Every structure is written in C-alpha cells, then in structure tokens.
Amino acid sequence: MPQYIARRILQFIPVFIGVTLALFMIANFMPGADPIQMRYGERTPPPEVKAQLIEEYGLNLPWYQQYFKYLDDLWPIDVVDGKLAYTGVDLGTSIYTGRTVVQMLGETYPYTIRLAFAAIIIEIIIGIGAGIISAVKQYSFWDVFVTLTTSILVSLPVFWLGLMLQIVFGIWMKSWTNEAFYLPISGAESTNFGPMAHVILPAVTLASVSTAYAARIMRSQLLEVNGQDYIRTARAKGLSGRQVLWSHALKNALIPVVTFIGLDLGAMFAGAVLTETVFNWPGVGFMLARAIFQRDFPVVFGGVTAMLFAVMIINLLVDISYAFLDPRIRYGGVSE
C-alpha cells in the first residue's frame, strides 16, 4: 500500500505540470488578457499606475518566467539566511482585490467542502438506497418510480431545479405557513437560520443529477450481481434474501458506485458554479468563475492548483477504499 500511494503521488507530478503549464500558456496567449484594465472597467487607467501594477504582478515577464515564479512561490520550503526554512505556500495576490489567493481560498473552500459533503451524503443515502430498492423490487411500482424520477432528474437543468426549490421552499411555503416554516434560499449563514438549514436546498440541487446516476448504476450493478452463480449458490444454501444482499451482493455491486461517487466528490470539490450562483453560495466555484471573467490570473492559477490537489487526494482515497470493499484487490502486487 505505501508503495502504491507513493507511486500515485509521483504520477500526480506530470499531471500537475501539464495542467498548470497549459493554463499559463492559455492565459498568456488568449486575446484581451489585460487584468489591470479589467480592474478599471470602462475607464482608462492612468499610464503610470497601470505600469506600476503590471510590474507589481509580474505581468511584464514572459509567460515561462511567470510560471517558474509561480512554482517557486508554491514550493513551501526556501533558503532563508543560508538555511532551509518553511516559508509557506504563496499562491499570489488577486489583481482585482489586492488580497492573497490563500486568504481567498481559505474563505471560500470551507463552504465548497461543506456543500460537497452535504450533497454526497444525499447522493449516498438517496442514490444507493433508491438503487437498491429499485433492484430488489424489480418491475414493481417502486422500480418504475425510481426509474422515472431518475430519468426526470438527469434531464433537469440544475439552475432551473434550484430556482424551483427556492420558490417552493423559500417563497410559497413561507406564504402558506404564514412565515412559520420555510427554508433559506440563499447564502451560507444568517441570523435567522443555522448553517445546516442553509445547505439543504443547494445540496439537494447539487446532488440531484448525481443521485439519479448513482441510483441507476446501483440498480444495474445489483441486478447484474444478482444473476451471478455465487449469488444463486448463496440462495441455494438457504441464506435469506437480506443476508444475500448485504453479505454478498452489495459489496461487489458497490465498487462502480463508489468510483462514481468518489469522482463526483472530486468534481464537487472543484466547485459547483451553477449551484453556487443560484443559491449565492460563497464557494470556490463562483470565485473561480468570476476570476476568469476578470482575468484575475493569480486567483485562477491558485484556485486550479487547490482543485488539482483536492481531486488528486479524493481519487487516491477512492482507490484505497476499493481494498476494503473487495479484499481481492491488492495494491502494488499480484491479485490473489
């Protein structure tokens, strides 16, 4: 296992260099790449201030020099007074707000993580649960209901679903119940509601499509596993349906679902721009989208760097989890 983890970390290096290098090249060669002008909007910056800001942010350097500076700043260990010292990760300073990218990520990432975990919990409970029910009760009302609901959910645009949830649970319910019962429709916290209440509607919206896919994958995998010889053998041995399901079928059927949910969690850690926008959620997705529009390159590079690390860690954890689900899977050696 340790060798496997080490190998995966080493594999991350070329991915990291490839992504960040491509990003730097795109940023430098895309048209209209003038972040200083963006700060002034439709006005013209005084030439001397513009020149100073360009120098301040290193925008006068060739792209490869900017890239090496970025790598150097990212590396947390430096030589200070002739000795190696921990100097911290420096992801640069936002051109638009003048604040450090680390500060900005520190403010936004906890909200993205909170939303991602809430959505994943919904995905696991509802998605896997519905998939199991659907497979176990194949061709029943519940199977049809799950199939139909998941078909509708995968085709619903996220922003539309979000708006509908806002209207129903934030506006109509407030009116129907004379303001006694309703849910907050935007933001991550307020004086009237706790943080858990704020996360419900965005998490349901964010989880909707993935939950539907998780349910479908779970259903198809479970049906496939149920048709295998060893399940028939287990039944022939006199095990109850429940024992067969929980002890034999589910563990095998779960592997593709875990892969899907793991990758989805990684994607959610990269921010959910639409959901965050509809629900005014102060996460990293919207921060990044805004930074791209503003050509705020340090924020874009810093945000992508953080996302790369998050996705890599999640993927690694997903891979490791396989070993627990299927003992036949061994890392770094021959499968037994």
Add this chain to the structure above:
Amino acid sequence: MQGKHRKLVAAVVALGLLASVGLGGCAPKQTGGEATKPATSEPKKGGSMSFYIGEPAYIDPYNAQETEGMQITQAIFDSLTNFDEKDPTKLIPAAAASWEPNADATVWTFKLDPNGKFADGTPVKASDFVYAWNRIANPKTVNTATGKADPSIISYHLGFVKGFQEVVDGKADTMEGVKAVDDTTLEITLTQSFADFEYVVAHPALAPVEQKLVEEGVDYNGEKIPFGEMPQGNGPFKMTEPWKHNQYVKVVRNDSYAGTAALLDGVEFKIFKDPETAYTEFEAGNLDFTQIGEGKIKDAVAKYGESKDGYTVNPGSQALLGAENSTYYLILNNKNEFLKNADVRKAVSLAINRQAICDVVFEGTREPADNILPPGIAGYEKGAWVDSKYDIEAAKQALADAGYPEGKGLPTMKLSFNSGAGHEKIMELVQSDLKAIGIKTEFDSADFPVYLKQLDEGKHQIARLGWVADYPIAYNFLYAIFDSKSGDNKSFYKNEAVDAAIAEGQTITDATARAAKYAEIDKTIGAENPIAPLMFYKHHHVGSDRLRDFDFDAMYFGHFEKAWVDDAAAK
C-alpha cells in the same frame, strides 16, 4: 397501487414539512413584500435594513471605486463635503463645516467640524486628511490585508493637487499641496484653477482615516483585524465585525457621529452574486432594497408602486426609476477615414431611434439622450445636442452632404460592443436604423476584456460605452470624454479650443456662470457629434414596505442616515 401512491405523496409532503419545521421554525418576520399600508408620519429610531450589493473589491476608502464598496464607504465615512440626497448637484457640509476657495480657485481652505470624531471617539483632525490623501497618492501604499504594495487605482481624484505628480513619480513622499494648517483647518493647493473641487472632495475615497488603525489594525475580540477588512471612519455608521467576504458587511449606528444621528440601528449589506438572486430574496421578503431583476420592471412597478420623485422609498411608492447621472453612448472614431467626416457622424446620430431602444429593450425605463450631460448635471440644456434626435430624412440629407448619398461609397462599418451584457438588442436596433439610411454595419462583439483592449488600441469604428459620473459636474463628463489629453476620450475627438475652454471653465468661481460656460462648451461639442448619446440610465431598484424615507440618489448612493423602518405598519 393506489394505497402505495398515497403513501408516497404523504411521504414527500411529510419530508418537506419535516425539513421546514425542523429548520425553518425560527423564521423571521417578513421584510419585503407588497406594500399596502401608508407610512406613519413620525420617523422613529430602531430597527435595521438590508441592502443588496455585489462582493466589493475594496471597502477601504483609499481604493473605493466600484459602487458596491462605495456604498459601505459612504455609510461609514464622511468626506469633507457631501451630496444632498435630493439634489446631488447641491453640496452639504460633512466633515468640513465650511470651505472657501481663493479668487482663482487654486487654493481651497476647509474648516473642519470641531465635533467630528472617528468611531472610536478620536477627534477628526486635518492631519487625518493629509495622511489619507497621501496614502491614496503614494504608489508604495500597502494593502492592509496582505502587507504588500497595492497602490490606489483612484488616485486620479487628486490629479490637480500640487505635488501629486512628484509623489507618483517617487520624488516625494507627501503632496506639497495638502497642508494641515491646524487641527481643524485643511488647506489644499492645486496646480490649476478648479472651481468644482468642492465636488471632488465629496467622493467617499477622500475621507479621513486614522493612521494608527491603518498601520496597526482594528481591535476585534482581542485580535487585530486589518483596516481594509474592518475600516473605522467618521460617518453615521460603523463596523463592529469584519467584512464577511461573499456574504455580508454589517454596520451599526455610530454614536460618536458629529452629524445628526442615524435612525436605523444598523444596515446589513447583503452580498449576492447577481441581481437576479437578490431580487428573488427580495420577493421572498428577506431583503429590503435591491435592483429589479431583468424583464421584471413593469411587474415591480405594478406590484410595489412607483416612487414619485424616483429616488425615495416609502410604502406604495417603492419602485425607483429616477434618472442617474450617467449616459450610454456610441463612440464614433473621429480618426476613422469615413467617420472623421462630421456629416457622416451627424447622419449616424440622426438615424438612431432612441425612443424605440428605450421602449423595446428597457421597457421605457431609460430615457432617450439628447445630450452627453444627463439632466441632473448643471450645464445640461434640453436638446443642446441638436442632432441627438431621430430624424431619418435629415440623416439621409446629412449622408448625402457628406458625399455618400444613400450610403454609396461607404464601406461596411464595424459596430463594436462587449458581448453577453445585454448590448446585443440595442445594437440590433442601431444596426437596423443605420441600414435604413444606407449605412451598412457588421457586429464586432467581443468578451469584455477583449473589447476594452480593442478600444484602448483604437481599433474600433462605431462602438458603445457608458459614462458614470464620479461627481455631478459637467467637467467630469466633458473633460473625460472630449478633452484630447484624456485617456477616456475613445472617439479621439480633438478640438484645441474646446480643450482650452474646458480648463477655462474651472477658473469661474461663480457656479451659475460656470454652468453656463459648460453648457456653451457642451453645445459646441454637440454640434460636431464626436459621439452619439443614446440613453440616460435610470434606476431600476425597489425597496420593501418596511422602509421609510430611504433615498437612493442619482449618484447611486443610498442615504441610510435618514432612513427608518416601520415593522408595525408593514404587511
């Protein structure tokens, strides 16, 4: 199956109710909603209001530029003067109790209100202005949140102050022209006459700041918070907790305030990513003041009632549609081979049906522009730009006079605009109007950053822009858009007589005579049509029925200091 179906419906409803009961049970009283009850007559203290803003870039005055940050800066700081909430062209005392220029408006003396105090009770001294202004001018100024150099991008406000350029060039650390004569006397020396300087000093960016707080931070729960995250000023409100990025900025009444104490206990500036989300929150009753969502203006007016003066919210007159001090216009590149012909520019201006654009695209909530100066600016005269009207026959004649009858001989011109910001519909109408007189155009749209770069490089032919006043004075429009030395003169109009006249106008200390002078200059420019003014922007905002006497002025500033709330009378 029927039984199962009923169970399902029951389960769904139960889950919904359960979630709501468990988590929304402590719901607040609705703050928005339809207005039905009249205002009570007596203003009363207490309560707070919420106000929509986007995430500000800065709330530290030294870099206050965009409207979001300036709303907060305006609430927690008082500059030397202030704009009257009903008529921004009138100035009222703020940190300065009185002021006067010398005979040629090159030296200004401001006498500070001796009772002026910062939120922590420290008296406001002239030296606090000296420090604050030098902080803006100095390119080495650091961002208090990072400790890194982060020069002010709005130092141009001080461009006429003596010694400004030396500080910018690094030859001096402080501006020679900004002097604290004593604790309550601030003397400003300018490099040239500037009779409108009293308007410049009303800008929220030019407020005083406490050097100690900027350099050491602001105390909050036993720790030091960077000044830029929790600025403390001398205004009617103060911050008692740091800026919660992407969520809110909360301010409470400043009891040390030297002026009339605010009636509101506080204001919560709620940060939303876009006006549509904010408007949904308003409709849900969770927000007191916001922009009206796109395409919903007529509905909002019908539902909430239109404010009579266009700027003040009271129950039943909650939708604000007052004119702003800003103009939307078409740049006509005066260096272009064809557009340098004044008759071609005249034809373009006469060909555009501005009323149709306002009606079709903006539900009648913008006004056709007959001038570059909006009506709220001293110097505006109705119809001063004689060709800024729709007259298709005159347009055809002008084109013929230019030597291009029915557009023959003219190439297809580029009609440039930034894409994805709602300009497409306007440009479609402009394109069709120009086609009607024989001028063929093709769209040349680009992403905003690309578009700005194109304008900067002068590659455009006909392009859109908007100008929002920094201060409600004609000079702010005429110098910026038409002076040949201005970087914002994107039409590249050059008239040395006009340049001289604009500067000369600032030597006239009598406000009426100065307005007349600028009206004359404005007419001269208008006769040459270097640009084609299209529309005057108007508010499209709405307040809740809790709000009383809340003014949102033509300069886009909310006047929280005089507003109050009445929850008892609200629906």
